[in-house]
Amino acid sequence: xxxxxxxxxxxxxxxxxxxxxxxxxxxxxxxxxxxxxxxxxxxxxxxxxxxxxxxxxxxxxxxxxxxxxxxx
Numbered sequence: 001x002x003x004x005x006x007x008x009x010x011x012x013x014x015x016x017x018x019x020x021x022x023x024x025x026x027x028x029x030x031x032x033x034x035x036x037x038x039x040x041x042x043x044x045x046x047x048x049x050x051x052x053x054x055x056x057x058x059x060x061x062x063x064x065x066x067x068x069x070x071x072x
Contacts, residue, residue, distance in 0.1 A: 034070030
């Protein structure tokens with residue numbers, strides 16, 4: 001990810017929840033998800049769950065929400 005791209009990703013990420021999407025591999029959650037931050041990797045989970053996981057911009061990963069490990 002290039003630093004000059006970050007502002008557009010932040011803008012996109014702030015609206016994902018409105019359409020039921022989440023940022024699948026949030027920044028700073030690498031040890032939880034098992035994957036590096038990927039600002040382009042989004043998933044549809046529905047508006048209700050996406051709104052919960054958005055957490056004011058501090059994304060909660062699916063692993064955290066469901067209490068699972070990234071080691072499958």
